[in-house]
Amino acid sequence: MLYVKNALTRKNLMALTGLFLSFFLIIHLFGNLQLLLPEEEAKLQYNWYSHLLAGNIVVKVIAIVLYICILLHTIDAIYLSLKSKKANGPRYAIDKRGRASKWYSRNMMFLGSIIFLFLIIHFKDFWYHFKFGQLPVDKNGNKDLYTLVIAAFDQLWYVILYVIAIIALGYHLLHGVFSAHRTLGLYHPLYSKIVKFLGMAYAIIMTMGYIAIPIFIYLNR
Amino acid sequence: MMKIHLKIWRQKNSQxxxxxxxxxxxxxHQEMSFLEMLDMLNIKLVKKAERPVEFDHDCREGICGQCGVMINGIAHGPLKNTTTCQLHMRSFNDGDTIYVEPFKASAFPLVRDLKINRSSLDNIISSGGYVSVDTGQAPEANTIPIANEIAEAAFDSAACIGCGACVASCKNSSAALFTSAKITQLELLPQGQKETRKRVVAMVNQMEEEGFGHCTNTEACEVECPEDISVLNIARMNYEYNKSKILRNK
Structure with a gap:
């Protein structure tokens, strides 16, 4: 599947990896919501939860699948964008084609690039520190990721950075989830509408959920 | 009477x-169709011994799919579900400036001015957009019963006139709407079942070979399509393609 040039197959890969990443976002949000508990409780529970994830073999396997999905999704996006550029030929001098579609559906690569840059920062600041950095431990002996997270969201610019990235993610999901189902072949008129609606609801809930956390932490300090 | 300023793309050949x-x-005149307005311009150009503006047209009643240009940056102009020939000058105002460009895509090489070569779409059809039948007398129409809704749905897909507006309106220059309509119209009918798996793979591969882009489901094609072909055709093509690939038996 990786070496196939066929756009439909590449799009299937894009859709499947995208849907897996979307599913992961739900789990990740549930984990993060623990940050909203009262401070003492949140600290112990969040650190315990992070430790639990880091030590579990099943989670480790899923994590590897996750990294692979992110990479495949990115590589596919670049491949397809180049293909699109090649197919387009010369540009229109006057281009009003935008009236026929949503801006975010046309700019998935741009939104995706913002998300990718954000992921680099996100991985570096939390994932890398947790995995390879020297973190102090809490009173249960778990690495104190909680304090690191709280300290990060104490800075306004960092909160703003997160909000911008999550909004980009939200629009990416708004088109992506529904588009993935189309790509995989959901052609039933009614189910197609239901999926579009659920995809929209999902995108809004994810955006609100992920934005709420840094803002809540910032305001609570 | 209206005064119209035209900015028309002139290009001698693809090079x-x-x-x-x-x-x-x-x-x-307001009653003129867009093409009649171009005819008027061409008569003037010929009288001045200038080369007329070349553009594709045939039936001029919205069913042949020959005409099609970008008018003010939109395929077939501002009206929805309309071909260029069915667009009339009453859609414009006195003193308007109208930009006219050919459809642009790598798979649509320019011939001259507003005229492009859309053979790539024909190639997709000839790669698999047919049914195998025994030749001879036309068979009795009711030999194969087909439910009315199915016949209607197949006809909705078959309404595609192959004008290329979907490709021109697509940010990726994808021919997915065209190809999927040509697949679905046969896929829905019992006559089309004989080649079902072979057809979708052949036509999708040909679409790739012609250099069209991929579909990102922006749905712009459906909005600008003169025949209002549904994007669900594309989903159906994807489904049939995936099914063929997974169930293939060699």
């Missing part, structure tokens, strides 16, 4: 460099 050329028409 030469093109550009907009300005023309002004003082006596345009």
């Amino acid at each position: 030469s460099k093109g550009g907009f050329k300005e023309y002004t028409l003082d006596d345009v």
